Amino acid sequence: MHEGLPPFQVFLEEHLDPVRAFLRGMVGPNDADDCLQETFIAALRAYPRAHGGNLRAWVFTIARRKAIDHQRSRSRRAQPVGDVEPLVDRARSSPPADAAGVGMSPRHSEIWAAVAELPPGQRAAVVLRFAVDLRYRDVGEALGTSEEGARRNVHEGLKKLRRSAAELKEMTT
């Protein structure tokens, strides 16, 4: 009836860690778990209609959508209310003391902050390439671009990150 699809539990165990790493890079460690649950609930809802061929690309597509939704609702909330700090400011302030930030050096949170400033397409590509460790072809599949497009996005993203790193160095020295 559903030949080819693994039991959802098996799918979950296989993709949970990479998707968590991806979402941490996309929305920051503090909000990643909310997005993670939204991602896998959406995946479960659509699962019987999924194609067994490339479930990894499929789940990253869902995760990316959830991360973008999350950021939109965050910026909508942040502007009028003003009590929700954008990820960047929070990450840039002194080392995070909350549970999600444990084990993260100040240097790390600066990297998060710089990654968070990248445009979504570049950010997703950089995170998939370096935090999830996908090959360019798989990054492209997960983001609906060609392998070439994935390379370009990563390249542009890295260029911006290098610039931020240089600025950071100037500020601290």
Place this chain on the structure above:
Amino acid sequence: MSEFADQLATRAAEEGLLDVAYATLDSPVGELVVAATDRGLVRIGLPGQPLDSVLAQLADDVSPRVLSYPRRLDEARRELDQYFAGKREHFELAVDWRLSHPGFYRRVLRETAKVPFGEMITYSQAARRAGSPRAFRAAGTALGSNPIPIVVPCHRVVRAGGDIGNYGGGPEMKRFLLELEDAL
């Protein structure tokens, strides 16, 4: 697995997305896999059957929305524990029959479910009760494909003449269950 997986399964159950919940259970015969749909107990995997293959079969034949969610199996696990402890002779669990072939096979299993604790019938008797007295071989096949062993007590169906016959979990397990019930 993890706290995250537990929370996900809980929410999935609340939102009606958990088509098959499963749990594992330690028993004197080894680790059992128990699985249920919203209709009731749908599958028990005996120790010889790897978890992966039991879950894959559920994904193919019921729904791929299969998650570990022991809470839905609390009652089944409790009754099975009591059975193995010698404190229960009759299961009061709702059963989902969908994994047994409709028709003769399912009739054989439904008739087998009525054989009381501690009693035995022969394959021919099972066939007769299911409406085809001469189909004792087919009755054996039906019992061999029983998706819910122990609760649907196919171990109580034995050969005429004293040999206890085959069992999905091996003849030793069949003998163990019949001795547990003081049937031998």
